[in-house]
Amino acid sequence: MRIALAGNPNSGKTTLFNAITGKIEHVGNWPGVTVAKKEGDVKSDLTKSGNKIRVVDLPGAYSLSPFTSEESITSDFVKSADADVIINIVDATNLNRSLMFTTQLLELGLPVVVALNKVDLIEKKGISIDEKDLSLKLGCPVVKTSSIKGHGLQSLVDKAVSLKGGLQKAPYTGKSITEVTEKQEADDSDRERFAFVDKIVKEVESRNTESKKQTKHDSIDRIVAHKIWGIPIFAAIIYIVFSISQTYLGPLLADSLVGWIDSVYAYADGLMGETVSPILKTLLLDGIIGGVGAVVGFLPLIMVLFFLLALLEDSGYMARVAIVMDRHLKKVGLSGKSIIPMVIGTGCAIPGVMATRTIRDDRQRRTTAMLTPFMPCGAKLPVIALFAGVFFQDAAWVGTSMYFVAIAIVIFGALIVQRITKEGPSRGYFIMELPEYRIPSIKRAFISMFSRAKAFIIKAATIILLCNVAVQIMQSYSWGFHLVEEGMEGTSILASIASPFAWLLIPLGFGAWQLAAAAITGFIAKENVVGTLAVVYSISNFIDPEELSLVSGANDVASIMGLTSVAALSYLVFNLFTPPCFAAIGAMNAEMDSRKWLWAGIGFQFGMGYTVSYFVYQLGTLITTGSFGAGAFPGLIAVGIYFGILIYLMRRNESEVSMSMGGAA
Known part of the structure; x- marks a missing residue:
């Protein structure tokens, strides 16, 4: 039946x-x-x-x-x-x-x-x-x-x-x-x-109720959904959420999990002894247990964050966020419904992009599908947690600021598309029945948290595991399939693939092939950035269960990566705001239903991530050291070409509109 x-x-x-x-x-x-x-x-x-x-x-x-x-x-x-x-x-x-x-x-x-x-x-x-x-x-x-x-x-x-x-x-x-x-x-x-x-x-x-009587829910909405105070209140709430998940409760819960991962690592190491092939031992310990463990080690932090977000959503507050953002998105040519895919996208970009099908207008739907992946999703949270912990002492402002940088990029991107397509502000109405405020269900929040944790673990046991194995093999062998000796990792298959890309990333502050390799694998799944860094730098785990801090101390890990705090922030921005994982790109392709829009969207995402990362590094370095960083001029040329293309597209459209109006006259 x-x-x-x-x-x-x-x-x-x-x-x-x-x-x-x-x-x-x-x-x-x-x-x-x-x-x-x-x-x-x-x-x-x-x-x-x-x-x-x-x-x-x-x-x-x-x-x-x-x-x-x-x-x-x-x-x-x-x-x-x-x-x-x-x-x-x-x-x-x-x-x-x-x-x-x-x-x-x-x-x-x-x-x-x-x-x-x-x-x-x-x-x-x-x-x-x-x-x-x-x-x-x-x-x-x-x-x-x-x-x-x-x-x-x-x-x-x-x-x-x-x-x-x-x-x-x-x-x-x-x-x-x-x-x-x-x-x-x-x-x-x-x-x-x-x-x-x-x-x-x-x-x-x-x-038996009076419809004209103002309720306590109306009184609350006058504050949290206010056109001026709504955004600062949202910023404060997100800051509190990240403080709890990334600074306080999250690391505390990571203690037992990381200790268990370390025990598995030590047990496997002792079980194999000295008789096992060194390459097989390295593959199992560093590639599989170390690489996957580095990602899974951040699971408690992510689970706490998802739990808190589920409580916010169940309380009815997140629906108010959509209302607060509606008036701003309309001004840049998006539908009021565009905020819904973006809020959903904070969990995962794929359902977020799929949710754009609720938007009737083709241009608004495609624009929203292109911009939704900029929102930091669950897969990006381990990257945020890692760099916030290593370089910024678990500061909650790092994660919070990434959400608001994403919103700024969304608004800027919508303005660019609006200028290219010559569409005015959205005139459509955003009608949404606001749910009543209610005490959120702890049970439903736990269910939501564990369902997302399950998806995270499945991805870690499949995509991330396979990717780390491939990274370990490519790092261990040269193209002639000779084992790479210690200290000669630059001759490996992985280094030869990543090095050309590393040159392009010098103006962004991270020209090492290891960092380039991690960024590349991030396009398969963003969690791979953490796993690949653990493999290429031979760090078995990023969290010390004894001190509830980063292994060997944040300064030691930072020195291993060879990044300043400014370069680290630039690297974080690059990984968050360049194109999403391949699965999300596939969802973009399905919802846009246009190869022209798809490739334009991917190009815009690459250019935007590169540009924001460039300015973060170069301006940050100028402020902290008094001079620009390496590769400032070549990077400026690349950014100039990107903006030149955008300006050309906007002016070409203006010329076409003028010619059509002249012909009509």
């Missing part, structure tokens, strides 16, 4: 999907979290018959007449009758809006069960809904549920199973959406639908 879950965004649909399947799909307070259908089996304790029940979680939609690509997924799926039963999740706190979509589903003639969700909130709001009367008026079963608290799930599944193979028709007499072809007919149908829904709501719902 196959059940489809369909409903408006932010109706609790994915939370209900997780509750009845036991999965841990990401849940957010805004539309765009689910952008592709997800599938899972109903938990065995909810299936009385013991038969397999497949559930499909469809993207949120307001209508079966799709305006965005994720709405098309939902519309195509339900119209193709691929499901035996449709469970329509209806937000009980906003019945009027939700039932518009319900009437469209009912007109398809498929079995529909309405899950009247969020019933745990309606009593607090002074709302009462007669679900039996609602069922009679809609002509379909209605079950009260609370996806968060798990209420009504058994009844919902039982009712859906009982409807398999049946047909039903709502007592709605307006034109079917499949019959609407002309605009006037569509307008007439919508008016009839609104009138029908409005009549039902008035008869089944009663409210």
